[in-house]
Amino acid sequence: MIIANHNSHLDTLVILSLFPLSLLPRVRPVAAADYFLRNPLLAWFATKIIGIIPIQRTSKGGNPLHQAFEALRNDEVLIIYPEGSRGDPEELTKFKKGISLISKKFPDVPITPLFLHGLGKALPKGDAVFVPFFCDIFVGDAQFWDGEKDRFMQKLEAQITDLSKQGHFPEWI
């Protein structure tokens, strides 16, 4: 399972590019159903080409994480953005707790945290023009479920914040 900060649609493509080609069918980004399934063309691209696991962000009964659990049982790799949304470019927001629900159920699955820099500058939320920038990815040590939800979430957030401090980034206001 991979968790990363989320600022751009490019995030998923960049993370996918880090995997060997043979593994790609088994890498499944977890993404919002209301956004990616909003029209048939986008839905086809998201589910058939990228292979997302759509998640209902608003409760409609049933377990929204059902498909994510299924994927982990099938030995697949999940990409999760715990911030839940791309938000303001190049800014970290508070993590949603879904990740702890998954990790609690699958305590043996390692969680590898990534910090992505620069993609929010290249293609931020709400903009369609791509502007080239060099981007950096920082990979942290794998984490496991530690038994307590709040402490676990704090640990993950702190780790991604630490990763973000490893880089030297120019000011972007």
Place this chain on the structure above:
Amino acid sequence: MNLIEQLPITQNLLYIIAGVYVLLCLATIIVSLMRRGQTQEKHLELWLRVKSWWYMITIFTFAICINRTLSVIFLGLISYLALKEYLSMIPTRRADRRVLFWAYIAIPIQYYWVYSGWYGMFIIFIPVWVFLFLPFRMVLKGETDGFLKAIGTLNWGLMMTVFSLSHAAYLIVLPETASEHHTPVFDKSGAALLFLLVLLTQFNDVAQYVWGRLIGGPKIIPKVSPGKTWAGFLGGMVSTALLSMLLSLVISPMSLHMAALAGIIISFTGFIGDVTISAVKRDLKVKDTGSTIPGHGGLLDRVDSLTYTAPIFFHFLRYFYY
């Protein structure tokens, strides 16, 4: 022979390229001997540098030997990567994303002027049209906080990475033999001029480094670049002038005196280009401009001298010979 005639380069240039590879083999052998019996870490950076030189020289050789279109596209790509590295390194404003987009668009246009040999447009496009358009585009967005700094840093970056470097590309189309109905005919000696510029500039970088390390002594501007010594500077200058005299007779229209002068000019201006980019890095508190080339740092670290030598060598040649 038939094959060589089809290439966009002269036969003399092929001999010089072969000579460069001989030098590269020698450098590889020397560094291997220095590392023999030592631990992996010993001279690792030097080893990475030599390895990267193999890649860079091979790519560059291909880029100038296949055809003229590819050469221009290749140099355009260098400009693009250099500008991208520069814009990723400096502070920029969120409001200026679209402005930066237009700055990138200037690259293919500028290199198109090069490709078509349209000198008048090539020489004014960036300093007149682009430099007047970008502030206008920035004003349209209406963000005035940090406006001067934003437009100043962007213009200067374009000047160094696009305008300056495109002069190297223009060397390919400089020796124009005939012009009929706006379709100029270029002869093969242009690629040799480009090769001469790049070879002398990079040779000077290495020579200044080697002489500096061998002799040491007083530093020139320790605040900007602590590695630069007077011994390295002068040693590099003499070495580059000698190499220039040797090569220019074979692949350029220059006489022996002018070749020596060209070598001195390249050495001096290459030094300025190097320390100018160093000053930018000091200001931004970074060690390298990027990590594209193992052992060398970023691409901008490699073409820093070229940002000065390309336009100055170009105008030197153009004024006296073309």
